[in-house]
Every structure is written in C-alpha cells, then in structure tokens.
Amino acid sequence: MAEAILFYLFAIGVLVAGAQVIFRRNPIYGALALVGCFFFLAGIYVLLAAHLIAILQIIVYAGAVMVLFVFVIMLLNLKEEELGEARWTAWKAIGLAAVVAGTGVIAWRALGPAYPGAPAIDNASLQTRWGAFGGVKAVGYTLYIGSLLPFELTSLLLLVAVVAAVVVAKGKI
Amino acid sequence: MSYVESHLLTLVTFLPVIGAVLVALLPRGEGGQHKGVAFFFSLLTFLLSLLLWTGFRPGAARYAFEQKTEWAPALGISYHVGLDGVALLLFLLTTFLGPIVVLSSWKYIQERVRLYCIALLLLETAMLGTLAALDLVLFYVFWEAMLIPMYLLIGMWGSERRIYAAVKFFLFTFAGSVLMLLAIFWLWSNAGRKSFDYLDLLNAGVVDPATQKWLFLAFAVAFAIKVPIWPLHTWLPDAHTEAPAAGSVILAGVMLKMGTFGFIRYAMPLFPQAALAAAPGIAVLGVIGIVYGSFMCMAQTDMKRLIAYSSVAHLGFVMLGLSALTPEAVSGAVLQMVNHGISTGALFLIVGYLYERTHTREIGAYGGLAAVTPAIAATFLVVTLSSIGLPGTNGFVGEFLILNGTFSSRVISGAIPLAVVGATGVILGAVYMLWLYQRLFFGPPRKAASHGLADLTVREWFTIAPLLIAIVVIGFAPQPLLSVMKEPVDAFVQRVSRADRIPVRKAEVER
C-alpha cells in the first residue's frame, strides 16, 4: 500500500524532472532538474531494496557528476542568444517516433508479458549468504568476489577517462 | 619424369617475373637497359618454352609437365600446373609474341620505361600461368592478375581516351569474372571431396543439370566477355584503339584467347550437359559476331578500331567452331586461336608502326603508301591475306576446318544454316580488309600523312618477319599443330557431345 503510493510519487517526480531536463531551454535548469530526477530515482531504488545503490546514486551522481555538469555550464557561460531556438526538423520527428515506437515495443512485447501474473519471487526481504539483500556487505561481496574483472576494468576505465579528458581539454596541440 | 621436366613449366612461367624484379632493381635511366633486360628475359622465356614443345609427352591425364604441390592446404588450394596440347599451343604463342612485343615498343615507349617493362613481363607471366594452371583458384588468380598490368599498359601509355578505355576494360572483365569465382566456390563445396583441383572436379562426375545451367552461365559470361562474344564486345574496340601497339598486340594476340581457352578448358567440359544445351545458342552468337563484326569494320574510319572489330569477327569463327562440337570444327577453332594471335598481332604491329610515324589512326589520312613504303605495304598485304583466310596462309586452314566441321556437324541443331551464314564472313572479311588495304596503300601518294614516311627499319623487320614466316609455314604445314591438339580436342568433343553419358553427382548444400 505504502509502496504503491511512494512509487507513484517518485515515479511522477522522476518523469516530471526528466521532462524538465529535456524541455528546458537553459541547460542550467536542465542540470538542476536532472539532480532532482536523480533524487527521485534514489527513492525508487530504496523501494527496490537497493539501499547501497540509492546512496551511491546520491553521492556519485547528484554529488560528483552533476557538479561537473554545472561547472562546465558555468565555464561555457552561454548567453541567452547563444542558446538558440528549438528547431523542429522532419528528422527530429522521425527520430522521436522511432524512439517512442522502440521503447513502446519493448514495454509492450518484452516487459509486459515478462511476468505472467504476479512476480513469483520478491527478493526484497531476502537474506543472502552475506546479509540483507541490497545491503553494503552483500553487494560488496558480489562486487569483489563475484565480479572481480569488471571491477578492475572499471579502475582502468576511470584512469582512461581522466587521461582522455585531460588530453581533449588541454590547450592546442 | 625428371626433376627438370617436372619443374620446367614453372620455370618458364615465372621467368618473366624474375626479369621484372631485375628491371625493378635497375637504376632509373633513359631506359635502354630496362628494355634490354626485358627483351632478354622474354627471349629466354621463348627459347626455354621451345623445350616444352620438343619434350611434350602428355601423360595419362593428357597433361605434360604436370606439377602438383601444396600451396595453401588450409584454404584447399594447391599449386597444380600442366599443359595439354591446346594449352601448349597458346603457351608457345604467348612466349613467341613476348620478345616481339618488347622489341616493337623500343622506340615508341620513352617515358616510365621501367614501369612499362615490369608491366609487360608481369603480364606475360600472368598469361602463361592462366594457361598452365590446373587448379581453379590458381587459374583465377592468374586470370585476374592479367588485368592489372594490362590496365596500366592501356591507361599509362595509351592515347587520348586511354583512361576511359582502361577503366572500361577492367570493369568489364572483372564484372564478368566475379560470378565465375562464386561458381568455383560452389564446385568446391559440392564436389564431394572439397577440392579446387581441375582434374578432381572433372573426374568427380558432373553436377545435376539444374544447377549446371547456372554454373555454366557464370563461367560462360566471364569467358564470353574476354572473347568477346556479341553483345559483350564493346570494351574491345576502345581498349584496342587506345592501347599502345604492344598492348594491342598482346590483347589481340593472347588475351582474347584466354576467353576461348576458358571455354574449351573449363566452361564446357566442367558442365557438359549445359554446354551441349547451350551450344547452338553460342554458335548463333558466334555467327552474329562474325557478321556483325564485319559490318562494324566497314563503318570504321579508325584503322585500329577496324582491326579491333575484325577480331570480334574472327573470334566469332572460333566460338562457332567450338560450339559445333565436331573434331574438325574444334581443331579448326583452336588453330584459329593461334592464327588470329599471329595475324591480328601482326596487323596491330604494322598499324602501330604507322601510328608511330604519323600519330594518326584515321584511315582517310593515308593513301598510296605502297609507293612510299613498299616494305610495309608488302608485309601488310601478306597479313591481310592471312586474316581474310586465303589458302596458303594460316587463316585459311582454320576457317575452312571450322566452317566445314560446323557444316558437317550432326551434334548441334541448325548446323548447316549456321555454317552458311558464317561462311559469308569469308566475303565480308575480304570486303573490309581489302577496302582498308586500298585506302591505305593504293592510289596516288597524295595524302599528308604519306609524305616522307620511313619504311620498315631493321628492328621492325625483326619483329614482323617471324610473324610472316609463321603465317606461311602454318599455312602450308599446319599438321604438326593439329596433331598436337588432336588428343585434347577429341577428348573435349567426346565429353561434351556425349554429355548425357557422364554420371550425375547429386548436389548437396549443407547448412
């Protein structure tokens, strides 16, 4: 009952904020809306019993990533006139249609019939070998034991990202 | 079979490549030494190839100098070469023309000599390989490898519209042969035992007629373009006209034969039923080629173009002979391949010399040359007579055998009308060739181009004389050639005209 209410609450929040992100003309508003969106998502994660991820969502995303965005926006500090008007072209329409159709097909043909009837299993209250589902310990075990290679690769990825960003943003070469 | 005997063919085939490498290593220069090396190697190739003639003792499988070694087992390709009588003749024709061609362009080619010599030598090897190959992929490799040097020859040393001609030539032939490649693959994957070896495929029995049609078509189109068979001939006039003399000689002398050779070696024996069914059609196309080509010749004002179209007519004879499927006609066709190589080659040589002197190919620009350059006139006359098939020259024997064999063929339907219509080529040939001869050599030497022309130089004599000798000798004593080709020709006729006797192999496509 409560889950339902909360879900709809967060869901509407997510969607409205998301819409704001893509319909606001000024990127700064978009960025703020995105932050909001992330917060609502974090809420939904909690509903999904992904406690650790919810926290990460707020710290990493709303914290780090969005700051980066806002920073860049400020750096570029676009004038009103530089933002330009939204233009509609035939291809934008086609693209939109394609996107709607594609996701529609997924939702209607794949996600819809995924669970005949109510979901058989609900891991929300599952106690794994390493403690509560979605808890730090449990997820940690999965990370460090279960998926060692991806974890190591992620570190490499971050290094690459740093170097790449530096190279690209550095002065004229 | 001694070591030398078993490797002689390979040696002769790749000797020009060695020459090419040597030329490439030589320092740049005015080019005399490049031509020298090229000439030496082509001559050496010819002399060694004479050993092939003297030592020609076909084995059980009709092939002499057979050599089979692994090439790329992982891909199922083997290096398998050998010569039967037919291939031997064309092989010798090629090596024979090699030095002549180099010598003929001694004066005309002055820039980028090194590249020119390399192209010529590589081309020679490619052609020799095409004739010697007994593995389909090997054959295809050589077959395609021929294109590039020829393309460069036309495109770099040709005249005004050379690039158009070169690209047209390349695209045309390439477009034709890609489908053949697929057909080869089909054979590979359905030959029972996966193999590209010609003999394996030949002895594996024939594929079922339904598929055979298509495979034959794929092969036939590739070869028909090379021959060329009407209406796939339009690349030929352009290529011939724009190419330098040497290029035209090779093109007419050897390359066109690759098409007819492909028919007699691959397309028809591999798919006998389809070939038998298609024979009348091919014969009709051949006859069309004869008549149509002759009429084209009459419409030309450019002498190289005229001769080019005359090739269409002559190869029409060859195709007619091949598709008549009687021993007489087929041996005539094979002989005619050689003849056409010699006489048309000679024609292009002489025309090339005229062009060298005057830089025009317009027939109208000449006249009365007989008074100015009697030697050219005389040689040209002999060659003309050979090309219109006058008895006593090589041309007659071939045409007579073809027409007679076709007329008496009981294998294909409508043989008699085909032969009769084909025989009109004898008249038409005389019409346009004598017309050309008169326009060039008779009448008062008024025309601008005819003034103060130098007659044949010694070097040019050396290039033409062998051809003239060959014309007369073959004209009077064609028998040695005919007896060399007898065995393969009879086998060919047997296989194709009795196609229905060959066991049919079921085609299976595993998925």
Add this chain to the structure above:
Amino acid sequence: MDFFHAHQAQHYLVLAALLFALGAAGVVLRRNAIIVLMSIELMLNAVNLTFLAFSRFPLVPNSPMGSFLSGHAAVFFVIATAAAEAAVGLAIIIAVFRSRTSVNVDEFDTLKL
C-alpha cells in the same frame, strides 16, 4: 492498489522504459550539446532502474550466482562508467566550444556528404 501489487515489477520496468524514452528523445531532439549529454545520463539511469527491478523481481527462481545482486554490481559499474563518460564528454564539448563558440549540435556540420 491491487493492480499495483499484481503488476509490481512491470510498473518499475515500464517506468524505466519511459525514462529511457525520455533520454533518447532528448538525444534526438535537443540542439544543446550539454543537454544531449544529460539525456544520455537519463538513459543510463533508466537502465540502472531496469537492472534493479529485475534483481528484486527475478523471473527464474535459482540464479547461477545464487543471488541477484550481480544486478546491483552492474548498476555500480554503470554509475562509474557514466561518470567517466560524462567527464570525457564534457571535455569534448569544451574542445568543440573552443573551435567554434557554440554548443548547438546542428551547427557542427563541417563534416558532411
């Protein structure tokens, strides 16, 4: 409310799909490069949501891992990747902005045809 409980999982998944659509639409529609970048972030988040929904409501009772937390792990990696992408992306945008003082993607058409 029964409806919700009957189709709990689908709700989360469809929400994710909608969010994904929003993001994709942003990529297709918006001219402002930065906003395009944000839209991509939206798409990634939608994927995260899908992962999490599936790990709470699995289809098959016994997963090879004995736990569905690999979904959570995946989300963890995605977040990291998203951060990395954002960094590089913003750097590139800065670079482009340097070469032509604009961030409107439909003006980036030096390379065409």
Add this chain to the structure above:
Amino acid sequence: MEVSWLHLVPLLPLIGAAICGLAGRWLPKPWLYAVALVSVLLSFLIGLRAFIGLGEDVQLFHDLAFNWFSAGSLRVDMGFTFDRLSGALTLVVTGVGFLIHVYSVGYIDEDPGYWRYFAYLNLFVAAMLALILGDNLVALFVGWEGVGLCSYLLIGYWYTDEEKAYAGRKAFIVNRIGDFGFLIGIFILFRQTGTVSISQINAAVLPLGIASWAALCLFIGATGKSAQLPLYVWLPDAMAGPTPVSALIHAATMVTAGVYMVARLSHLYVSAPGVLAVVAVVGVLTALWAALIGTSQNDIKKVLAYSTVSQLGFMFIGVGVGAFFAGTMHLITHAFFKACLFLCSGAVIHGLHGEQDMQKMGGLRRYMPSTRMTFLIATIAITGIFPISGFFSKDEILGQALHTRAFGFLTLTPGGSAHLTWLGPLIYLVGSFAAFLTSFYMWRCYFLTFSGEYRGPESVHPHESPPVMTWPLWILAGLSVVALVIGLPQAWVHGTALQGWTWEHFSEGLFSRPRGGAPEEFSPYLGYGIALLVGWAGWACSYALYYKRGLAGDEALTAHIRGLRKTLANKFYVDEFYGWAFVRPMWRFARGLWRVVDATLIDGLFVNGIPALIAWIGALARRFQNGDVQRYAAVTALGVAALLYVFLVRG
C-alpha cells in the same frame, strides 16, 4: 600410276615467283627474265613429257606430295592428278603462259615494277597449275583462290591509279562471292561423302537432292570465276591490268577454270540434270548478253573482254548440255585465239603508246602488218568461219546442244520425264544468234582497228612491236589454226591417223555421260551450214557498216536503234544497278548498325548507362549524409526500432 615428280609442275613456277618476288628487286633484269621464263618452260616440258607418257596403259599420273592437314575424319592432301584433261590444260597453261611471258618481256620492260610483275605472273601460273592438277577439291580451291589473288594483284598492278586498284578489288570480291558458293559446295559434298577427293566424289553415288545442291553451289563458284551471269561484271573492269595479263588470266586460262571444274566433276553434274540445265541456260544467256554489249564497245580491250565472257558462255553451254568434251575443246581452242587476240590488241596499244579507244585507231594494217595478220587469223577463228579451230569447237557445242538428250531427264525426280526436250533446240537458236553477234562485233573490231584510215592524233606514230612480242603472236595464230585438228568431226577422220588427235576421241571416258546418254550420231553438215551462214552474215553486216565508213557505221546503226545502243554502250547499267541495289545499301547499313546498335544501344544504354545510373543513385544517397548528428541519431534509433520490430513483433 604414282609418281613423285608431278608436283614439280606447279612447284617450279612457285619457286620462280618466290625468287622474283623476294630477290627480284636486286636481280639484274636478264637473270630475272631467265628465272621467270625458264621456270615456266621447265614445267611445260615436264608436262609435255608426262603428256606423251600417257597412254592406254597409263590413264593418269598421281603424285601425293604431302598430307596438308587432317582433322577428325577430314583429310586434305596436297595431291596432283595428271590425266588427259588436266594434262592438256597443263600444256595450254604452261605453253600459252610461256609465250605470254616472252611477250611480256617486251611489253613490261620499261615498267619499274617489272620484277613484281613477273613474280605475280609466275605465281599465277603456279596457282593455275595447282587448280588444274589438284586431286581434291580443297587443293583445287587453293589454286582457285590463288589465281583470284594473282588477278587481283595484276589488275591493280598500276596501283597508283585508283580506278585500276578499285577494279582489282572488285574482281577479288566478286570472285569471293563465287568462292563462297564453292566452299558451301565442298561442305555439302564432305558432309555427304566424308571426303574431298575428286576421284572418290566422282565414284560416289549421290542422292539427287544433295547432288543438285552441291552442283549448284559449285556452279555459283564457277559463275564467279568464269564471269557468267550474274557475276560477270568484274571481267570487263579487269581490263585495267596490263594487256598480257588480260591475255593470260582473263582470256586464256583463269576464267576457264569454272568450265574445267564442271568438266572435272562431270559425274556430279550429270547426277544433277537440273543443274546441268541451269548451267546451259546461264551459259547461253551470258553468251547472248555479253555479245550484245560487245557490239557497242569502243575500247578494244573491252570488246575482247565481252567476247571472252560470251565465249565462256558457249563453253558452259557445252558442258551444260552434257557434252563436256565440246566445252573443254572450245576452252582449248579459245585459249589460243583469244590469247592471240589480246596480245595483238596489246601490240596495238603498245604501238599507239597506250591508246585503247578504237575511235582513235584505224588503218593500222599499214603500220603493224604482222599484228594485223595474226589478229585477222584469230578473228576468223573466233567468228567461227571455216576452217579455223573456232569454227569446229563452237559448232560442236551448238550441234551438241541441238541434239542433246541431257534434258530429256531434266527433272528432280530420279525417274525423269521428257518434258523439256525443246530446251536444247532453243539454246541452239539463241546460241547461233549469239554466234552471229560475235562474228559481227569481232569484225567490227577488226575493221575499226586495221582498215580505213588512221584516226589517231598526229603526235602518235603507230609502229610495229619488237619481234619478242610479234613472235608469240605468230605462234599463237599458228596454234589457233592447227588446233582445228582436235575439232574435226569423227565422220571425217574415222580410221585416219588424225582420229587419235581429235579431242572427242582423245577425251573418251574422261567424262561421265548425262542421264539421257550422249546424243546418237548426227551428221554435222546441217549445223556446219548454218554456222557458216551465221559467221559470214556477221562478217557481211559489219563489212557493210564499217569497212568503208569506219566510225560512221556506228552512227548509222545508232540512228536506227538509239535507245538500244545507248543501253548497250552502258552495259545494260548492270554496274549501276548492283551499286544501287547491293553495294551502297550495304555500306549504309554498316554505318547505321554501328551508330544505332553498337554506339547507342549496347555501349550507350547498357555499358555506360548502368554505371551512370549507379553513380546517380550514389549521388542522391550522398545528400542524405548532411553532417547533422541528430539526424544520424534519428536514423540509428530507427534502425533499433526496426530490429526490435523484427525480433519482438514480427517473430
């Protein structure tokens, strides 16, 4: 009887030709002449020896030189047969040939190209001998085409003159048309009998249809080579060549090859009576046609040319009515007197510095007596006035035509039916009329040339030719007189020593008899009477017209039959007709075909069209790639949607 020296007969002139052609330029003149003449003379002597060697026991000499080529079941040998027919012709060819060589020495001496000339001439003799001696059709064909080539070369001997060169080409191509038929004939026979050897073909039994087709095709070849309707047009133009050439090739030897061929293959022809009739009819029509034209020509060589055509017509009548011996006999006699006539005209032309128009001649008997004498003799011979050879041979032909039985079986059904017995007499009538015309125009020619007053320009001083030219004239004249021996009717010579010399008796058994059998013995006298009448009538007419009046005679004639004269003078406009009906349309067709089919349809539409189309589509598709990243994103999204559709909805 197999011998190994026979091939020398054609070989020697060939060697001579090779020497003259390759080395002649550098050889001193006398040597060259020696080579040319001796080679021919030697082959003549060999021929003579062989001819004498022939007898009851030795029917023929055969020499298989070598196997030329053989493939499949076809075997073609270079083999030579020397029987009485080919032997006689060999002697004629080499003999007359030799004389003409001699004559040429005087005629061509100043010409710079003399070495070429003799090379061609020897080559011709060689080819002609190959034609005559060849023991199979292909070998015969070699000679057949070889002589054609030589005539092409010799007609166009003065190649700097477009006209002459054109005439040569015309001759060759018209001949080729005939040769086409000849080839087809060979093919038919080979398909039927599987051989090309003449003896085997003559031994084979041929179905009527096959035989008819083969004979007909071969006869087409003959009409080309022997200038019969409708392919005679090249011969008059061939007069462009040097006169000795006209004498040798276009009068004495080559043009008679057709007659020889028919006679050679008599077996084939008698087994196709229908074709025999065709031959005869074509012969008689040609005889008439050419004779008519001959009456109105002013070029002395043209007159002789047309007379040649018409005489060949007579020969074909002979072989056509199944009297092969008569045809061949006329062939021989004609060789003598026609060669003589031509050489005389050559002497005249030579004496007038190249003047050929009879209107500028006249009264030459005073200047060149021996030429005139010989010309007179030969004229008497050709006009068939008793008792010179022409009289007998021509009359034999006509007589045979009158009494022939060959057409009794003129039908394509083996049984035969006696419908066309009237054809023989008809031919006889027309032939006689042609004979009358012959006499008329030959005398006209004689009168206009030698009688009356000299009409040429003062600048030209006619003179007699050197002895090297006149001697051959006398010899030939003599030959055309003594040749009467071979034509004597059996009735006269029966039992006498001469009998062995008469051609009819001599050629006994050489030729097959026509279906109806030979005509039963008939008395020649009636025929002789008519023939004499005809001959003298011709003489009388032209005497009345021309002897006194000279050219005025033509005007008088023209006054009565202007239109006809004009038509005749223009040779019935045949050349014009051919040009209008065949030649020009062919060239126009060729150009049209090239422009429309080759250049436009195949090359334009198909070869260059497809790449153009592809390039066009490419250019269109390219516009799509306009650098707008959002369009790219949209297309990508579209693609994804499509894949999703395929996997989720369609599946």
Add this chain to the structure above:
Amino acid sequence: MTYDPNDLHGVLAPLILTAGALLLLLTEVFLRGVRPATGPARSAKAALASGSDAKPEIAAAQPDRRYQAWVAAAFAAAALWATLSQIGEPAVPLFSGAAVSDGFARVVSAVVCAALLLSCIVAYSYLESLRATRGEFYALSLFSAAGMCLLAQATDLIVVFISLEIMSLSIYALCAYLRRGRRPAEAAFKYFILGSFASAIFLYGTALAFGATGSTRLADVAAALRSGGTPGASTLLYGAAALLASGFAFKVAAVPFHMWVPDVYDGAPAPVTGFMAAGVKAAAFATLVRILVGGFGDAAVANGPRGWRDLIVWLALLTMLFGNLLAIPQRSVKRMLAYSSIAHAGYLLVAVASMGTLAPRADAMEGLLFYLAAYGVTVIGAFGVVAIIERRLALSGGGDDLSSWAGLSERHPGLAAAMSLFMVSLAGIPPTAGFMAKLTVFRAAISAGLAPLAIFGVLTSVAGLYYYLRVVVYVYMYPSAKGEPVQGGRLLSAGLAIAGCALLVLWLGVLPGTFATLTQSAATAFTR
C-alpha cells in the same frame, strides 16, 4: 567464484599494453624541455615546410618526445608476441567465466596488436612533422588496444560494456587529439554522442538479458535459450538480442547504424583513422560474433522467423549496397576509404551470417578472421599513405582531394605503388590479401547456402572496384597537378610501416597458408 592468479596469464596482452601506457604517462611527467642537437632543428624546418602555424622558436623549446613512438611500438610488439605465443594453447575460461582466452580471442588480439604496432610507426612521422607528439597519444592508443583485446575475450556482457567504454573513450580522445581546425573536435563530438547513445542502447539490452537469466554471462544466456525457460524470459532475450545487436551493429558500422563513420573517419587524424578502421572493427566484430554465436547461437536457427541470421543477411545486403554506392561519388580519398570500410563491414557481415547455421561453421569463422586481418593491414597501409598526403592539409583543417593525388607516381613511385597495391587489395583482386579474404568469406557463404547474398556481394564489389581504380587512375595516369613533392621529411618511419603493410598484403595474398592455419586453430572456438 574464487580468483586464480593464473587468470592473469590469460589477459597477458591487455596487461602488457596497459603497462606500456602507464609507463608512457609516467615518463611524460619527468620530461624537460631538452633540445638535442639535431631533432628540433629538423623538426622546425619540417614545421615550416609543412606550413605549421606553430612558432618554430617556441616549438624548439619542446622536449624531444620521439622515443615515445618506439616505446609504444615496442610494447605493442611485446603484446603481439604474447598473444602469438599463446596461440594453439587450449581455451581457458578466466575470472570464473567473465572472460575467456581462446584461439578466436588470441587471433583477434594479434590483429589488434599488429594494427597498433603499425599505426604507432605511421603516427610517428605524422605527429613529428606536425610537431604534435605527446605521450598521451600513444598511451591512449595502448589503452584502446587493451580495451579491444579485452572485448575480444569478454564473455560477460558487463565486461563487454566496460571494455567497450575503455576502447571508445580513448578513441574519442584520439579523434579529438589534434585540434587544429574544427574537424577533429567535431568528429570526436559526433562519435561521442552517437557512441554513447549506442552503448546506452547496448546496456539496456544487457539489462533485459539480465532480467531473463538473472546473469550477464553469455554462457547463461545460451543455456537459458537452450532450455527455453519461461515464455517471458525468451521474449526478453529476443528483445535483448535486438538491442545488443544494434549496439554492435553501430560499432561495426552496419547500415543503417553507419552514419557516424564517414564524418569521424574524415575528421580524425589519418593514423588514428587507420587504427580505428583496423582495430575497432576487429574488436567489434569479435564481440558481435561472441554475442550472436556464443550467446545467442541457438537463436540463430536460420529458418526460425526470430533467428538473427536473416537479420544479419539483410544488414549485410544494405551495408554492402550503401557502402559502395556512397563511396562512388566521393572525391576525398579519406572519406572514400571511410565508406569503403562500411562496405567491407558488409562483407564481414556475410561471414557472420554464414555462421548462423545449426552447427557453427568453422570456415565462416576462418573467413571472418582472415578478412579482419587482411582488411586491417591493407587499410592501415592505405591510411598511412593518406596520412603522408594529408599532413599539410590537416593543419589548414581541410580534407584531402583526389586532385592532390594526381601524378603521385612521378613524385613518389614507392608511395604510388603501395597505394595502388592497397587499392587493389581492397578491391579484392589477386594476388593480394583482399582476394584471399574474399575467397574465404564468400566460399563460406556459398557453402552455407547463402548464394544470393554472395552474388549480391560480388556484384557490389564490382561497383567498389570503380572507385578504388579511380585512385590508381589519379596516382598513375594523371599528370602531376602541383609539382612539389610531399614535404616534411620523417617519411622514413611511415614508409617503413607502409612497406610493412604492403609486404603483409602480398604475403597474405601469395602465401595465405600460414595465416590460414592460424585461423583454423581459432575456428573451433564456438563449437557447441
């Protein structure tokens, strides 16, 4: 489940590459503005000659970085050696099934490392003559190569995703590396936007797959498909297949996911383009095959309507058609090569389609690998030549044009011959690598009963011949447009690389046996 140190041996190549990258980055730190006697002087002249807008005297203060190219090349060579040394060993799963080290991966890694090696040598001349050498360049190249090798090995969708990002991020940066003029940055931006769009789509597919199987391992996906599972699971899996396929269809530049290719290839520095064309394609195809054949192999069922085989067939058709069609009107050789790379993706897709049979076809696998190798060496060589021609243009920020190739054979016979050789090889004419590649692929297609596809393929290759020949025409048959020879010195190393490529092209074309046996060892990777 537990970590086994031996697993590191399986990922030796990526490790070496990463180590190399780190080393280069470290050395950058300690660099000083040293000026050796010869280097800068020459480079300054070169800069002038090549119209660089950098001030020579400032430039002279630049430290000498020429060693970096060789260090990178050395590490690439080491990695290459490492992979080759492992070829023939049995396949071993790594990190409890997250990755694998099998023949297939090894051959692909070998191709990648070879490509990297050659590209580094080409880049040396390029960067030096543009005076743009930085350690980061080679570091990023090595990183991306590492990513490619990992892609080839990955058997877990998450690993695939991360390796993909490693590769992509470094490539994005490399595209934008040289920022003179607008083109590189713009190229990088387009690539980045579309690339991350595609990877997001891919990721969504991963999520769906996870939903269906509760795991991201390809093995589990295959197992689930085989067992059928719940109906819901299968539909989810098919959706996943669609999204994953489109993600990699984008990376391999299959029509209609190709739109980014021409712009990016055109804008990026030529050596990078070459590396992209060779390496990225190889890695992407390897992964595509892993996912489709390894993961969704059972969904291949040719006759089944949901089989991916027909889908790939259609993609191949479109790709071959449009790749060639669009290449025809191009006048910039670089852009033409971009479109040709699309066309070649089509031919590679033919090989992939031929694998879509009930029993995975060894010969198709060989064909794919052979083609990847042949195309790789050819295209790197071609772009190497382009790099030499393009350098001065790159400064003015323009692209190259056919006219700048006219008469190259007179100025640089060697370059001309090499370029023509590469063109011939791309056109698939013997005796070059391209022909043998076509042989292997189309033979496989014919044997797999895909004759119509093969016919269509060879016909389009005829159209392809047209524009390849055009380059030869300009190089050999047109008179030199502007007389001056290619400026800028330092051709030696690039020439070295190009010569190497040419030799490889000929080697693969004339003696294909050796490499073919290599591919055979890999072909058994996916036998089920």
